[in-house]
Amino acid sequence: MQRKPLLGAIAVLSAFLPGIIATSSPSFADETIKPAVVYSTGGKFDGAFNQSAFTGAEKFKTDTGIDYREFELRNDTQSQQAIRTFARDGHDPVVVIGFQQASALAEVAPEFPETRFAIVDMVVDQPNVQSVVFREHEGSFIVGMLAAMASNSNTIGAVGGMDIPLIRRMTCGYQLGAHYAKPDANVLVNFVGTTGAAWNDPIRGGELTKTQIGKGADVVLQLAGGTGIGVLQAASDAKILGIGSDANQNGLHPGQVLTSMVKHVDVAVYEAFKAARDGNWQPGIKSLGLAEGGIDWALDENNRDLMTDDMEVAAKKAKADIISGKITIHDYMIDNTCPN
Amino acid sequence: MENFELVILLLDATLRTSTPLILAALAGMFSERSGTINLALEGMMLGGAFAAAAVAYYAGSPWVGLLAAIAATIALSLLHGFACITHKGNQVVSGMAINILMSGFTALVGIALFAQGGKTPALDKASRFQPITLPGAEAVRDVPILGPIYFELLSGHNILVYIAFFAVPAAWWVMYRTRFGLRLRAVGENPGAVDTAGISVVLMRYRAVVCSGVLVGMSGAYLSTAQGASFLQDMTAGKGYIALAAMVFGKWRPFPALFACLLFGFLDAAATRLQGVILPGIGEVPVQLVQALPYVLTVILLAGFIGRATPPKALGRAYVKER
Numbered sequence A: 001m002q003r004k005p006l007l008g009a010i011a012v013l014s015a016f017l018p019g020i021i022a023t024s025s026p027s028f029a030d031e032t033i034k035p036a037v038v039y040s041t042g043g044k045f046d047g048a049f050n051q052s053a054f055t056g057a058e059k060f061k062t063d064t065g066i067d068y069r070e071f072e073l074r075n076d077t078q079s080q081q082a083i084r085t086f087a088r089d090g091h092d093p094v095v096v097i098g099f100q101q102a103s104a105l106a107e108v109a110p111e112f113p114e115t116r117f118a119i120v121d122m123v124v125d126q127p128n129v130q131s132v133v134f135r136e137h138e139g140s141f142i143v144g145m146l147a148a149m150a151s152n153s154n155t156i157g158a159v160g161g162m163d164i165p166l167i168r169r170m171t172c173g174y175q176l177g178a179h180y181a182k183p184d185a186n187v188l189v190n191f192v193g194t195t196g197a198a199w200n201d202p203i204r205g206g207e208l209t210k211t212q213i214g215k216g217a218d219v220v221l222q223l224a225g226g227t228g229i230g231v232l233q234a235a236s237d238a239k240i241l242g243i244g245s246d247a248n249q250n251g252l253h254p255g256q257v258l259t260s261m262v263k264h265v266d267v268a269v270y271e272a273f274k275a276a277r278d279g280n281w282q283p284g285i286k287s288l289g290l291a292e293g294g295i296d297w298a299l300d301e302n303n304r305d306l307m308t309d310d311m312e313v314a315a316k317k318a319k320a321d322i323i324s325g326k327i328t329i330h331d332y333m334i335d336n337t338c339p340n
Numbered sequence B: 001m002e003n004f005e006l007v008i009l010l011l012d013a014t015l016r017t018s019t020p021l022i023l024a025a026l027a028g029m030f031s032e033r034s035g036t037i038n039l040a041l042e043g044m045m046l047g048g049a050f051a052a053a054a055v056a057y058y059a060g061s062p063w064v065g066l067l068a069a070i071a072a073t074i075a076l077s078l079l080h081g082f083a084c085i086t087h088k089g090n091q092v093v094s095g096m097a098i099n100i101l102m103s104g105f106t107a108l109v110g111i112a113l114f115a116q117g118g119k120t121p122a123l124d125k126a127s128r129f130q131p132i133t134l135p136g137a138e139a140v141r142d143v144p145i146l147g148p149i150y151f152e153l154l155s156g157h158n159i160l161v162y163i164a165f166f167a168v169p170a171a172w173w174v175m176y177r178t179r180f181g182l183r184l185r186a187v188g189e190n191p192g193a194v195d196t197a198g199i200s201v202v203l204m205r206y207r208a209v210v211c212s213g214v215l216v217g218m219s220g221a222y223l224s225t226a227q228g229a230s231f232l233q234d235m236t237a238g239k240g241y242i243a244l245a246a247m248v249f250g251k252w253r254p255f256p257a258l259f260a261c262l263l264f265g266f267l268d269a270a271a272t273r274l275q276g277v278i279l280p281g282i283g284e285v286p287v288q289l290v291q292a293l294p295y296v297l298t299v300i301l302l303a304g305f306i307g308r309a310t311p312p313k314a315l316g317r318a319y320v321k322e323r
Helices: A003-032 A049-064 A078-088 A099-111 A136-150 A165-181 A196-200 A202-214 A225-237 A265-277 A309-324 B003-033 B043-060 B062-086 B091-114 B146-154 B159-177 B177-191 B191-196 B203-229 B237-251 B254-274 B287-304
Strands: A035-041 A070-072 A094-097 A119-120 A129-134 A153-161 A186-193 A219-221 A242-246 A255-263 A284-288 A295-297
Touching: A003 B177, A035 A049, A035 A078, A035 B043, A049 A070, A049 A094, A049 A265, A070 B203, A078 A094, A078 B043, A094 A099, A094 A265, A099 B091, A119 A165, A129 A265, A129 A309, A136 A219, A136 A242, A136 A255, A136 A295, A136 A309, A153 A165, A153 A225, A153 B287, A165 A186, A165 A219, A165 A309, A165 B237, A186 A196, A186 A202, A196 A225, A202 A219, A202 A242, A202 B003, A202 B203, A202 B254, A225 A255, A225 A265, A225 B062, A242 A284, A242 B254, A255 B177, A265 A284, A284 B203, A295 B159, B003 B043, B003 B159, B003 B177, B003 B203, B003 B237, B003 B254, B043 B062, B043 B091, B043 B203, B043 B237, B062 B254, B159 B203, B159 B254, B177 B191, B177 B203, B191 B203, B203 B237, B254 B287
Parallel strands: A035 A070, A035 A094, A094 A119, A119 A129, A129 A284, A153 A186, A153 A219, A219 A242, A242 A255
Antiparallel strands: A255 A295
């Protein structure tokens, strides 16, 4: 009598066993992947770029139950060490956030040919590296249009973080978009600095914004990571409109943020983790833009009232035209110049 | 007319950017005039900024935040004093230790309290120092020349800016016109003589570092609850060291230090405005050049125009009664 339930249990188990084995063959990889993220300077709570990466990693964790390791860079020199340590500890895939880490990754990746790496925002040409780049100029084109249409003074501004081609590409798209909507719009562009510290200096970001406001700007786009918090704050204090970037920042100052240029780093991180788990991870360049949903502009309850019908229609039309190829936007990074 | 307005806006920004420097430079002056090197200004500023932002967030009042910032920086000053005055430790080492400690400690407490990576939550209007419109500013706004000067330049700053500028003559008065100031300076020049006169050197120096703590606390609070709206890790970005340089520039005296701070503030404000300006014959000014400008000018001024800066004689030396 005692053995009966046991036998029953075995019977039940054996009935399910093939199923278990079948489903666990992909999830065999489940147990072994040990993903890791190395954030860029600015920290994972910068409310923008890094935070978006963090959101993606967290989503993966909730969806799959697979935990991940992370490292926040205090300065660029830690990058190589952080990546190498993760790789040596058997973490795979290792996702590296930010263009600053490209040289470090290029150095480390060949040392661990079995480890799958991914880098966001830069191309590293190695057989075991996936490079995820965004066509940010497509998104900044649209927010540039919206900014020019929302502006009463016909002057709009942009505050970039570090003066690098990647950010110039966005400011260039912003200018082109503004001029597409209003050919005579005046676009001011300033940069916070030339080192990694430029991503984490909200006071200076605020000062630059006040400077642009002093020159007449009444819509200011932030492209400066953690520094951007100061930009949006200064815009909100001066009762003009800010524009967020990287993450959806409309909610930071409801009614004072016109829109946000959303860059789905979260999707990039999530996809890299997921592909590694499912075993269909591919090295090479992955370019994400409006068409792939990697870039978008944000419209929600926080900025609904700021957006007129004209603006919404124009933005949606431009988006469709960019996807269909009717509008082509000059990419600053091709020739390091911006037309006009 | 347009140029005039630009100049006004530039000077307006100068006042904003030099305020934390002025408060911190005065703080350094009090401490150093009594013979205690205060390299810890940077760290204390950070501590003050964090305490102000964190407490103002909970209390909903910038004044409570300011008091917390001052309390925090006084505590740090006493720590510095305990190491340097009571235990006669190396003052440079103690100062640097506080800087390094506060860089990490503020982030640590920030993560523990708010779980936002060392940041404090953004403060709403009620918990920040708001701009004050001086009486009559709106009325004279449209008067040519004087109107913009009064409305844009002098009016519309937050209370800490006014306090900082008021603190300079106040510090001068305390330093040169009171018994306390005389003794404080004497302790920094010749502590032996002060001791002979029956005044406790140790107590005098402690009082000086506490004064220093009060001032630098305000400077920290200004960064996080007046100019900015939250604390960010290492948000001081070297301002403590710049204030220290301004103090040396000003030869450890309040008014010259004020001008040094204004100069640094002006260069900083000008740097943000020069960006992207097209200069005849040069073309667009590169960001790198603009950023280097304050430092280049500092070197030139230090090398050529300032002359010899003589520190207090007993600066950096702990007082030992008997050998």
